[in-house]
Amino acid sequence: MLKIKNINTYYGKVHALKNVSLHLNAGEIVTLLGANGAGKTTILNTLSALTPAGSGEILFEGARIEALPPDRIVKLGICQVPEGRQVFKPLSVEDNLELGAYLRYRSREGRGAIKKDLEKVYQLFPRLLERRGQMAGTLSGGEQQMLAIGRALMARPRLLLLDEPSMGLAPLIVQEIFRVIETLRQESGTTVLLVEQNAKAALKMADRGYVMETGKVILEGVASELLENKEVQRAYLGKEKKEIWER
Amino acid sequence: MNLSDQIIQFLLSGFATGAIYALIGLGFSIIYNSTGIINFAQGEFVMLGGMVTMFFLTSLHLPLPAALVGAVAITTVVGVLFERLAIRPIRKPTPLNLVIITIGGSILIRGLAMLVWGKDTHAIPGFSGEEPIQLGNASLLPQHLWIFGITTLVIIVSKVFFNYTISGKAMRACAFNPRAASLIGIDVRRMVLFSFIISSAMGSMAGFIIAPLTMTSYDVGIMLGLKGFCAAIIGGMSSGLGTVFGGIILGILESLGAGLISSGYKDAVAFVILLLILFIRPQGIFKRADSERV
Numbered sequence: 001m002l003k004i005k006n007i008n009t010y011y012g013k014v015h016a017l018k019n020v021s022l023h024l025n026a027g028e029i030v031t032l033l034g035a036n037g038a039g040k041t042t043i044l045n046t047l048s049a050l051t052p053a054g055s056g057e058i059l060f061e062g063a064r065i066e067a068l069p070p071d072r073i074v075k076l077g078i079c080q081v082p083e084g085r086q087v088f089k090p091l092s093v094e095d096n097l098e099l100g101a102y103l104r105y106r107s108r109e110g111r112g113a114i115k116k117d118l119e120k121v122y123q124l125f126p127r128l129l130e131r132r133g134q135m136a137g138t139l140s141g142g143e144q145q146m147l148a149i150g151r152a153l154m155a156r157p158r159l160l161l162l163d164e165p166s167m168g169l170a171p172l173i174v175q176e177i178f179r180v181i182e183t184l185r186q187e188s189g190t191t192v193l194l195v196e197q198n199a200k201a202a203l204k205m206a207d208r209g210y211v212m213e214t215g216k217v218i219l220e221g222v223a224s225e226l227l228e229n230k231e232v233q234r235a236y237l238g239k240e241k242k243e244i245w246e247r
Numbered sequence: 248m249n250l251s252d253q254i255i256q257f258l259l260s261g262f263a264t265g266a267i268y269a270l271i272g273l274g275f276s277i278i279y280n281s282t283g284i285i286n287f288a289q290g291e292f293v294m295l296g297g298m299v300t301m302f303f304l305t306s307l308h309l310p311l312p313a314a315l316v317g318a319v320a321i322t323t324v325v326g327v328l329f330e331r332l333a334i335r336p337i338r339k340p341t342p343l344n345l346v347i348i349t350i351g352g353s354i355l356i357r358g359l360a361m362l363v364w365g366k367d368t369h370a371i372p373g374f375s376g377e378e379p380i381q382l383g384n385a386s387l388l389p390q391h392l393w394i395f396g397i398t399t400l401v402i403i404v405s406k407v408f409f410n411y412t413i414s415g416k417a418m419r420a421c422a423f424n425p426r427a428a429s430l431i432g433i434d435v436r437r438m439v440l441f442s443f444i445i446s447s448a449m450g451s452m453a454g455f456i457i458a459p460l461t462m463t464s465y466d467v468g469i470m471l472g473l474k475g476f477c478a479a480i481i482g483g484m485s486s487g488l489g490t491v492f493g494g495i496i497l498g499i500l501e502s503l504g505a506g507l508i509s510s511g512y513k514d515a516v517a518f519v520i521l522l523l524i525l526f527i528r529p530q531g532i533f534k535r536a537d538s539e540r541v
Contacts (some may be wrong), residue, residue, distance in 0.1 A: 070430065070432070071434045074430070103432040106413075
């Protein structure tokens with residue numbers, strides 16, 4: 001479904017992605033792991049055309065997309081839930097969700113279909129229904145994360161890019177959000193590219209994973225294998241920490 | 248006429264000029280809110296509204312409604328050109344660059360207007376005559392009613408637009424967080440263009456409703472623009488009622504100051520208020536200081 005071939009991305013003079021290649025098959029959940037500054041978020045932003053690639057190719061369902069502007073990317077069905085939620089705080093919860101379907105309103109799609117999707121999002125996140133008239137800025141962190149995901153779903157994404165959905169949230173809420181991601185895959189076949197700090201939870205849910213370090217992909221494989229990989233365990237899962245400590 | 252009658256008269260006329268300042272101020276805050284730009288050329292849109300109406304009425308002898316529609320249309324075209332030619336091509340839109348560019352743009356527009364229409368002051372007849380309406384001991388011109396009517400209408404329409412239409416909500420989203428807006432498929436540059444269209448149209452309306460009261464010339468935009476800016480600052484650059492109240496407060500204080508102290512201080516009132524607000528409450532008098540949840 002998605003193929004990234006040898007992309008290089010720069011922030012000014014900083015070489016943030018170095019010849020990164022990866023792919024996603026339709027219906028997969030793939031996770032990107034790595035320390036802060038490894039380039040995970042940059043991959044998502046390069047895909048969403050916020051920081052366009054300096055060189056390389058991105059193919060989505062066989063078509064080159066690396067030169068398209070951000071709104072065309074969304075139109076193709078690639079939606080990002082950005083790091084730190086970034087909901088529109090002065091607008092109501094329902095307005096935020098409606099805006100997720102902005103391009104669908106513009107393409108004169110029937111209001112009925114959009115309304116239906118709104119109901120679906122409310123089913124996934126009943127808490128948003130309770131707070132539909134409230135300003136998004138008054139929501140708790142977890143609710144804002146739900147709103148950010150709901151907003152992206154309103155665009156009917158085929159590929160959902162999630163940037164650290166668990167950041168700063170209570171474990172129970174993280175569970176709820178991960179449960180929703182799995183539901184999405186089962187019910188709508190949404191492909192998911194998930195960037196996570198919570199490596200264990202991410203690998204448990206994902207089919208495959210990529211491990212990044214300083215702008216490069218250093219390891220890739222089936223999620224269950226990565227979970228067993230000594231290097232991954234040491235660096236991201238915190239195992240053997242005790243042994244190191246005791247030495 | 249005793250003092251209380253005079254004060255009522257000052258309040259009425261202050262309210263009317265205040266409504267116009269509010270309209271100009273809304274133009275400022277709409278562009279500011281969707282782009283972060285303080286568009287110092289806003290006053291020139293107001294000037295164009297009056298001057299183009301004058302041109303259509305006296306040179307082309309068009310009927311009034313056609314002249315007004317024409318003035319809005321031409322000013323909007325100027326607003327679009329301004330955004331396309333001066334704002335969009337900027338590579339590094341730092342605040343300083345933008346301020347210089349909008350001031351430069353305003354000088355250019357003013358200069359062109361001077362070349363086209365000369366330096367004379369022109370009059371536009373009131374929309375429904377000049378016969379004053381008596382209200383007790385105070386009097387109103389029919390033009391004042393037009394001012395109240397059009398301003399109220401514009402405020403209601405913009406309120407509905409920003410709160411109930413998807414494009415209006417998209418503009419607010421864009422103003423709050425352009426990055427997140429582009430991630431849901433909103434074309435940010437298009438929203439910037441939209442905001443210039445709305446502001447220039449509003450500015451031109453302010454220009455033609457005030458022209459019958461104060462006359463118009465190529466350089467009225469500077470002062471009116473600054474007054475509108477002041478209204479927007481009092482209102483904390485909100486694109487809603489804050490700016491409207493800001494305009495009205497300013498209009499009334501100005502009219503009281505001119506009437507009770509000296510008309511020489513009329514313009515000074517606005518700038519004293521502007522400075523006081525910027526020193527004491529830079530977030531505007533209606534806005535609570537920002538507090539947000541992370």
